Amino acid sequence: MQHTITVLVENEFGVLSRVAGLFSGRGFNIDSLSVAPTNEDTLSRMTIVTRGDEQILEQISKQLNKLIDVIKVIDFTDGSAIEREMALIKVTAEDVSRAEVLRIVDIFRAKIIDVTPKSYTIEATGAPAKIDAILELLRPLGLKELVRTGPVAIGRGAKGWKG
């Protein structure tokens, strides 16, 4: 079962290695991890996509909470959060495929951010499933390079949570 966990941490040196080390040391999976400071500059926010059965996910949350530098852990259940991910995609674009790439970019409301006679570089944002979908269409046309941020997530509704 894949889960998206958001972790609010002290913006201090070594925090990332504590979190990453916890996952590797206890054999938990990390599918993706993104981290950056929040609106409060002493805080950073991590979004971790992980997988495991119910007992493992419970342990992951508890173990994260046990770290001194972790202030809050939220395990977003289905539908309770909005997830967005960005991908930068370099595709071959020559002859006939040039127009096809543009059509795909248009359908997915993505953007071309760099052009050469032989390639397009695309910026796409959306839920991870949408990124998967655009990649599936672009792959046969010649995917040269791919960078994904991993998703970030925010809870639905009016309530915002901080430290």
Added chain:
Amino acid sequence: MKMNGARILLECLKLEGVETVFGYPGGTVINLYDELFSFKDIRHILPRHEQAGVHAADGYARATGKVGVAIATSGPGATNTITGIATAYMDSIPLVIITGQVPTALIGNDAFQEVDIIGITRPCTKHSFLVKDVKDLATIVKKAFYIARSGRPGPVLIDFPKDVQIAVTEFEYPESVDIRGYKPTVEGHPRQIEKAVSMILASRKPVIYVGGGVVLANGAEELTALARKLGAPVTTTLMGLGSFPENDPLSLGLLGMHGTYCANMAVTDCDLLVAVGARFDDRVTGKIATFAPHAKIIHVDVDPTSIKKNVRVDLPIVGDVKGVLARMLKVATEQSAKVKEFAKELAPWRGEIEAWRTKHPLGYKPSTSVIKPQLVIQKLRELSDPDAIVATDVGQHQMWTAQFFQFNKPRTLLSSGGLGTMGYGLPAAMGAQAAFPKRQVMVICGDGGFQMNMQEIATLVQNRLPVKIIILNNNFLGMVRQWQELFFDKRYSQTCMELPIDFVKLAEAFGAKGLRATKPSEVEAVIKEGFTTPGPVIMEFKIAREEKVLPMVPAGASLNEMVLNA
């Protein structure tokens, strides 16, 4: 007042109530040691190896309940502390370890004696700090002590660069700490506690399973009162020994791999298991699928991650064990008549347990020609003070001690349970003796583990720490040999310590006293002489070489599949 970082650290230690530290000087702590030279409020003990320094601080902490403090220099000094830190981490022992570090400007440059000790110890510390600015030092020390001793205790490391020791600032010790990411749950949920008492009163075959958490939380008194009120049998883990008097008829002794027959049968047959400050370690549970198969489980622990980590739990209570037990006791007292009735109705269950106890009591085949290790342990109990502190190493002697010594008071057994660190015993005893100069302190070890930290006899002699060292010498790494005998066709691969060492002469070389017994008839005389000789004494007992620790639950087997005679 303005002071340099080194002085500030010492002032902080003093304000935290630290009286004794164990440390080893070196290049990056030389400024700290220079301040220490004229600082009279802290006693410094110089071990002969940094690992032993940390074990000594650990033994000090276990015996007193206070935070143990150790100091080491950067690089090799720091890496030598790791086994000590990991030992304390596994057993939740409150320590503050201060390591020197190269000057901040050099960090990351592969400077002389530089090592990323924060990175190396990250998985075996509760938390760690690098002091980058002397202005943060006092707050960091305050936080370190608070983190080490609160919640589930553990070791905290402070990496202290040389230039920060020299830098000067105004010293002010904060009165309180507030760490927004660290708010341990202290009070157990009252409704859960009431529910727990109801569950207990609804059971017919309860067992209370007690771990080191009860010792750490100073909850032995509450536990004992509660168990007696309920008339419920109590089994303890290695770490829990001493939290319930073993001379009480309700005591089942140790459970698990080398537990008693009655404890393991009772746990297997019980309908309710009340786990208090214990963490369902594999050495305790055996095969997890068949562990307490008929039981509902109540789990009281200060650490939420312990709950449901290894076993399903029907009723979790997160909180300080002492407080939760006191509250349970109060709830039980409020329904006194019901509890009395319950205790009476447990008579058949206690009867079943007695039958198990009588069927297979702990025992061994006595001998008149060769010394049985169990005899030595029994004689040690008989001839020692009731409040004697016993440290052990790791291996057969540790299990014989756990089985035969009979611990009746908390904080009288110091043993590396979780990590199983050979070489732990002697320095741990040293730490306890430093804390309690007047109490009888002994270490029971094997010839293997003793040799891992035997250099510390020098520290004992130098500091007049009269630790009594009992070596059960079988010239084997006995526990591994036992496994090789039982599970590897007696292929004794590298477990025979072939060189016979003269431990009596060794003691004398250090300026200590050495005694030896080779026959059962000499055991008592040697112990008596050893205990009455002032100063550190080695008592060597040449024991039956291939004696085994029994009963034994083979690794991966169920608790009721004990090997009783092999």
